[in-house]
Amino acid sequence: MKILHTSDWHLGQHFMGKSRRDEHKALIDWLLALVDSESIDAVIIAGDMFDTGSPPSYAREMYHQLVLDMKARQCQLVIVAGNHDSVSMLNESKSLLSYLDTQVSSQANLEDLASHVIALKDKSGEVAAWVCAVPYLRPKDVMKSISGQSEQDKKLGLLQHIGVFYQQVYELACENNKSLKQPVPIIGTGHLTAMGGQVSESVRDLYVGTLEALPTSVFPKFDYLALGHIHRAQAITKDGHFRYSGSPIPLSFDELGREKSLVVIDTEAFAEQGPAMDLFDEKQEPIQLHTIPTFQPMQSLKGNLKDVLKQIDKLAIIDGTMLWLEVTVIADEYLSDVHKRLVEAIEGKSIELLRVMRKSAVDTKKAAFESRQTLSELTVKEVFEKSLQGNADIDEEESVILTNLFNHCLIEMEDSQEKQV
The missing domain is CATH 3.30.160.720 (Double Stranded RNA Binding Domain)
Incomplete structure (x- = not known):
């Protein structure tokens, strides 16, 4: 089956006093045409469906019309909440939308982990993939605060609880796979900042509790991880299976200059990723990027x-x-x-x-002063970032890879120091 991954639509956004209504209408029309032409079976929207917790009525109308349009095409829709989305607002129509093949994951539910495992079915009605639908995780949803904890203990505790939550949901999906004749791919979701992701001006600082960014080691071995929150489309793993789709329209001026895109995953192609038996055999890539046209110059x-x-x-x-x-x-x-x-x-x-x-x-003058700062005034991370910024030979893609490697080294070094103490 084919699954489309997108995120960060921000329906209802006003951009410096300008409505994005026409752009979002054009985006949805284009998306529906793509669903038809590519025979898409399911669409995952990885958070920030809306720009605010109280979106204008026209944005809600677009949301509900999208559900009806997907239902008319027999295309399943999975929506997970982002940090901009209101849990209560998404819950208003959640039960009703489930009858229209739209599943909404608005909040982490530790009491009902099975509600986060969604079956995606192909045209014949057979389960073709499992989605571990994990929304934006608020600290209160996954852990209880303990008085007297240090900042470092809180950070490590939250990281552990997030990892456990993801692992438990993933294990449920693996258990569900055992009931099938043949196991199917498991797709994860997340709305957060993962290490290596480069943000843009329109992305508000997002801290899951006290964590600035999560290492990829927190996530289980999903066949694909559909991430949202960062508006620049980018992969955070070497094989490209963990990635941000990016926002479909520029949400700030500094997002210009890079094409907007969405991701189409072909689950059948995952099974064909072994070594080719025939040198002339052209294997189908499981992940395809589709460039989104510009709707507003x-x-x-x-x-x-x-x-x-x-x-x-x-x-x-x-x-x-x-x-x-x-x-x-x-x-x-x-x-x-x-x-x-x-x-x-x-x-x-x-x-x-x-x-x-x-x-x-x-x-x-301020920039010149900052350039004269001594190493003792800067953190290790700041020194690394300034070195990257000052090297014109390193392009953006290389910068993402280097940042990811640096962050992993930093974590290993901190863990090593803690063990020595």
């Missing part, structure tokens, strides 16, 4: 005022569309007419100026 320009004005003149505007523009003006002196001159430059063009920022000499 956006552009971010940076430079001194003269350069920015030239860049505006060269902007390519698509007929019938309005370009959303962000400008960062770098100037040593204070320019009182920056906004006025920018407004004059876009007059008569299909451009809407959403944000103007200035980078002054003060920022430059």
Whole structure:
């Protein structure tokens, strides 16, 4: 069967005063067309379906219409809650939606772990995959606080409880597999920050309790782990089976420059991953990335005022569309007419100026001061991050890999020090 993984839709978001309603409508239309053309059997949305706990009515209408559209296509839908989603709001229609082949996991339930194991069935009605539907985990959902604990003890305790929760749900899925004639793939979900993931401006700091990021060792050996929360599409394991789908539309200007995508997993291809018997045998890849088209033109320009004005003149505007523009003006002196001159430059063009920022000499001095900091003033992690930032030869993909390796080394070093104590 084919399973589509996406996340972080943020229905109802207002972007600097602008509604994303039309973009989300275009996204859903495109997605439904993909479900039809690729014969998708199930869709997993890994958290942050909505932007706020009280989304506008049109966002709720889109949500419920999506469920009906998926049901009409006999495509199952699995939705797990993210940190932006309201548990109570998702629970309002949870029971009703289950009759429409939509399963919602809004909160960790230690008393009913079986509710987190969802069977995905193929067109013939046979179980073709299990989904360990784990939503955003709040500390109170998986552990009880103990008075007098140190920060480090809380961190280690929470990490252990999260690992145990994932393992228990995974073991239930493995047990379910024993009842089948042939075991099927087990797909995990998560809405959190995993080590190695690179965030963007629109991603709010997310700490699961006191944990800044979880090591991949916390997760069981899922055949695939569908992650949400980080808006940049990226894999966090070498084989690409643990990955963030990323948000389907740019939720901040710094998300521009990278294609938005979603993931389609072919469960049948997992069984074909062994060594090829025939050199000319072309095995099907179990994971395919599908590029999402741009539904709203956006552009971010940076430079001194003269350069920015030239860049505006060269902007390519698509007929019938309005370009959303962000400008960062770098100037040593204070320019009182920056906004006025920018407004004059876009007059008569299909451009809407959403944000103007200035980078002054003060920022430059601050950056110079930070570069003179001694090693004693920085943590090990800060030294590593500054080294990465200062090396122009390392691209983003290599940076993710290096960060992941560094974090693993750091954990091993800390564990070794604790054992010596």
